[in-house]
Amino acid sequence: xxxxxxxxxxxxxxxxxxxxxxxxxxxxxxxxxxxxxxxxxxxxxxxxxxxxxxxxxxxxxxxxxxxxxxxxxxxxxxxxxxxxxxxxxxxxxxxxxxxxxxxxxxxxxxxxxxxxxxxxxxxxxxxxxxxxxxxxxxxxxxxxxxxxxxxxxxxxxxxxxxxxxxxxxxxxxxxxxxxxxxxxxxxxxxxxxxxxxxxxxxxxxxxxxxxxxxxxxxxxxxxxxxxxxxxxxxxxxxxxxxxxxxxxxxxxxxxxxxxxxxxxxxxxxxxxxxxxxxxxxxxxxxxxxxxxxxxxxxxxxxxxxxxxxxxxxxxxxxxxxxxxxxxxxxxxxxxxxxxxxxxxxxxxxxxxxxxxxxxxxxxxxxxxxxxxxxxxxxxxxxxxxxxxxxxxxxxxxxxxxxxxxxxxxxxxxxxxxxxxxxxxxxxxxxxxxxxxxxxxxxxxxxxxxxxxxxxxx
Numbered sequence: 001x002x003x004x005x006x007x008x009x010x011x012x013x014x015x016x017x018x019x020x021x022x023x024x025x026x027x028x029x030x031x032x033x034x035x036x037x038x039x040x041x042x043x044x045x046x047x048x049x050x051x052x053x054x055x056x057x058x059x060x061x062x063x064x065x066x067x068x069x070x071x072x073x074x075x076x077x078x079x080x081x082x083x084x085x086x087x088x089x090x091x092x093x094x095x096x097x098x099x100x101x102x103x104x105x106x107x108x109x110x111x112x113x114x115x116x117x118x119x120x121x122x123x124x125x126x127x128x129x130x131x132x133x134x135x136x137x138x139x140x141x142x143x144x145x146x147x148x149x150x151x152x153x154x155x156x157x158x159x160x161x162x163x164x165x166x167x168x169x170x171x172x173x174x175x176x177x178x179x180x181x182x183x184x185x186x187x188x189x190x191x192x193x194x195x196x197x198x199x200x201x202x203x204x205x206x207x208x209x210x211x212x213x214x215x216x217x218x219x220x221x222x223x224x225x226x227x228x229x230x231x232x233x234x235x236x237x238x239x240x241x242x243x244x245x246x247x248x249x250x251x252x253x254x255x256x257x258x259x260x261x262x263x264x265x266x267x268x269x270x271x272x273x274x275x276x277x278x279x280x281x282x283x284x285x286x287x288x289x290x291x292x293x294x295x296x297x298x299x300x301x302x303x304x305x306x307x308x309x310x311x312x313x314x315x316x317x318x319x320x321x322x323x324x325x326x327x328x329x330x331x332x333x334x335x336x337x338x339x340x341x342x343x344x345x346x347x348x349x350x351x352x353x354x355x356x357x358x359x360x361x362x363x364x365x366x367x368x369x370x371x372x373x374x375x376x377x378x379x380x381x382x383x384x385x386x387x388x389x390x391x392x393x394x395x396x397x398x399x400x401x402x403x404x405x406x407x408x409x410x411x412x413x414x415x416x417x418x419x420x421x422x423x424x425x426x427x428x429x430x431x432x433x434x435x436x437x438x439x440x441x442x443x444x445x446x447x448x449x450x451x452x453x454x455x456x457x
Contacts, residue, residue, distance in 0.1 A: 017096070021094070022045055031048045043060075044106060057107070059072075073100070078224050088216070090106075091105040125247030128215050129252050130259045132232060137199070154195060157227055177404075178407040180278060182422055183278045197229075203232070230265060233253060273310065273314045281308055288300050297367065308433070309449040314451060329377055332377060334377075336375045388428060388429070393406055
């Protein structure tokens with residue numbers, strides 16, 4: 001049996017307890033344990049019993065301080081409930097409380113659609129959207145009984161995600177967030193009040209596998225809620241920009257309309273794109289501003305930059321306010337360039353063994369590249385941001401932290417008549433950051449963010 005590398009709080013002793021639990025649960029013997037190289041602990045485990053070997057999947061807790069629903073058992077209970085109602089999801093075999101771990105069916109398949117022809121992708125997409133529609137038709141009462149919050153009324157249904165994320169955001173917030181505070185206020189003022197029917201939703205949608213030209217099962221219900229079903233259309237559309245779902249998104253939307261018998265409200269979809277982009281940023285901003293030991297900080301920086309870009313695109317679409325066009329950055333080499341170059345050289349010469357160690361080394365290299373860009377252009381960006389905030393507020397600031405705090409305070413008091421001016425300023429600040437870090441490996445995703453195209457061309 002191969003040993004899993006320690007990750008977060010899952011050290012060798014914890015993995016041993018998980019192994020013993022799996023053997024007790026199945027009555028078999030663990031003969032192989034494969035740690036998956038991901039930003040949360042998970043494994044494939046092979047269990048031998050009566051001469052046959054069965055593969056299971058183990059899903060651990062992500063750790064750190066970024067979980068909206070920190071009780072992993074909530075997800076296990078939700079998946080078990082979905083399975084009992086005939087939805088194509090993994091079967092849950094058991095749950096271990098210490099360390100937190102779900103023991104579930106291992107799903108066959110891949111996320112890679114590249115070998116499939118268009119007709120097969122279309123057929124898979126239709127089956128997938130039928131499954132999503134079937135999930136949205138489920139009665140919500142069993143989920144409410146299982147502890148999933150059930151919102152009442154159009155505003156609560158539309159903003160169920162925001163209300164769920166807000167306690168985490170307020171508790172972990174580590175710096176002023178003018179953009180996030182503006183969008184929170186804008187969403188509350190612009191709820192689609194005609195959408196007053198709630199469904200069980202995956203919330204972070206578009207996650208399913210295919211095998212031998214067919215869909216196998218949906219997975220990952222960590223953030224599932226009861227809310228507007230169009231949240232799932234919005235989030236699968238966002239995922240489609242970096243993890244293609246096979247069939248074109250407009251076709252998937254059409255299959256969903258056929259399965260539900262109702263037209264999709266495309267502006268409501270963009271509203272939920274804006275909200276989901278905001279929530280992802282709220283989820284990670286605390287640790288981005290003040291990194292926690294053991295967190296995959298490079299991953300969170302990548303998320304943060306890409307999600308802020310998505311916020312701007314959705315906000316511009318919904319308000320009609322265009323995003324600013326900025327002049328290109330002048331080429332410049334930072335004062336610490338020689339030292340950072342030596343750091344890159346030293347890292348490259350460090351011997352590492354194993355896939356997990358290689359992944360950690362790559363993350364360090366990504367962080368160094370990020371720091372190099374900050375060294376080259378960061379001071380110039382900060383100076384311009386301070387000047388713009390000073391011009392708006394009529395006060396001089398020497399530090400960006402003070403300017404950002406004052407801008408946030410102004411936003412919290414501002415009325416909708418200031419929206420256009422504030423959107424332009426906030427977009428300028430964020431677009432400068434994209435200029436700065438977009439050319440890095442971590443910035444690639446942000447440079448390719450687009451609004452989900454739910455309508456055909």
